[in-house]
Amino acid sequence: MDAALRPYDIGSTQWYVLYQLAHHGPTMQRDLLRMLQIERATLSIVVGALVRKGLVEQVPDTIDRRQKRLQMTVAGTKLWGELPDLTFIRSVAFDGIDQAEIATAIKVLQTATGRLDELLRQGTDT
Amino acid sequence: MDAALRPYDIGSTQWYVLYQLAHHGPTMQRDLLRMLQIERATLSIVVGALVRKGLVEQVPDTIDRRQKRLQMTVAGTKLWGELPDLTFIRSVAFDGIDQAEIATAIKVLQTATGRLDELLRQGTDT
DNA sequence: GATTTTTTGTTTGCTAGCTAGCATAATTGT
DNA sequence: ACAATTATGCTAGCTAGCAAACAAAAAATC
Structure with missing residues (x-):
């Protein structure tokens, strides 16, 4: 971009x-x-x-x-x-990448970033 | 980090x-x-x-x-x-995330970044 | 109604990325 | 041997992220 x-x-x-x-x-x-x-x-x-x-x-x-x-x-x-x-x-x-594989990648990344956000949130509040 | x-x-x-x-x-x-x-x-x-x-x-x-x-x-x-x-x-x-799903995510991202790197490389050379 | 707290945006000072351009040192070509 | 090219690192000037501290305005509390 x-x-x-x-x-x-x-x-x-x-x-x-x-x-x-x-x-x-x-x-x-x-x-x-x-x-x-x-x-x-x-x-x-x-x-x-x-x-x-x-x-x-x-x-x-x-x-x-x-x-x-x-x-x-x-x-x-x-x-x-x-x-x-x-x-x-x-x-x-x-x-050209398999749609299901893209969906899996998105799911994995959303889970991971969600957990890390949560970790940071806790660290900030405490 | x-x-x-x-x-x-x-x-x-x-x-x-x-x-x-x-x-x-x-x-x-x-x-x-x-x-x-x-x-x-x-x-x-x-x-x-x-x-x-x-x-x-x-x-x-x-x-x-x-x-x-x-x-x-x-x-x-x-x-x-x-x-x-x-x-x-x-x-x-x-x-706790399925190992196969992590592998898929890595594959998808490596493919995508590889293609974008290649695109940039061409744009730079020309 | 006055005081305190919260919200919104800015500023300052930092990390980290980039490109462009420069100086210096090494290497390659002739 | 000398000239041109390449490699390495630095600086300057930019985008973009963050936290901390501040000012102003609004909202909440007493």
């Missing part, structure tokens, strides 16, 4: 933010957190980069002024239209 | 370098590159951190003075002895 996006000076996480805004419209920054599964501080940096480049606007909510609503600018919408389709990456990686 | 190593101010890649030196003795920095599968520049930073902390020594080779031999210092060996055993992480993640 990074290699494909490099010509556009966009990183993969920045791409995910744009994807979200392009497909689901303006979004609260706090809601993006849950969608992208990253930390507040990280998202702050990523959004900052997009704002700096003029691709995204950050508007404080009128009701809850702590929260910020993110929306694409005209320049952002234009760039999004020019970005290449990245689904070919998934095709290259997985096309 | 990072959570377990944090009390010792050691990152996971730094741990891998120490592991290598602890188990296989002094190693040329260029050989570590292949073992850790990271870029020259990245390893340079990681090794720099270890040298700065006095855990590893970087000695220019007498025959080829470009190359640098890495070896643990006394302080490094001491710290290595104090680090916790990290194999519990693998146990937490995978214990």
Whole structure:
């Protein structure tokens, strides 16, 4: 993804933010957190980069002024239209592999990461 | 890994370098590159951190003075002895999962990453 | 109604990855 | 023997992750 996006000076996480805004419209920054599964501080940096480049606007909510609503600018919408389709990456990686084996791989990884998340969660709380 | 190593101010890649030196003795920095599968520049930073902390020594080779031999210092060996055993992480993640399913997951992921590596390799050469 | 706690976002400082470009040393070609 | 190429490592500048500490606003408590 990074290699494909490099010509556009966009990183993969920045791409995910744009994807979200392009497909689901303006979004609260706090809601993006849950969608992208990253930390507040990280998202702050990523959004900052997009704002700096003029691709995204950050508007404080009128009701809850702590929260910020993110929306694409005209320049952002234009760039999004020019970005290449990245689904070919998934095709290259997985096309032709047995569907059942992919399902097994997903199950194994979800189990493992779930257990590790749980382990971390406990370690943090205690 | 990072959570377990944090009390010792050691990152996971730094741990891998120490592991290598602890188990296989002094190693040329260029050989570590292949073992850790990271870029020259990245390893340079990681090794720099270890040298700065006095855990590893970087000695220019007498025959080829470009190359640098890495070896643990006394302080490094001491710290290595104090680090916790990290194999519990693998146990937490995978214990009890069907061995055949794990093998399938590994196969799927190796195929996918292999294909993507190949794709990147071509893109870089052209 | 005033105080405390929680939520949201930012900043700072770290690890770790990358590319590009540089210097130096070694090797290869002519 | 000298010139050109290759190999090794470093620095600079970037993305992206994290934790800790902070400010501001909102919500909860007393």
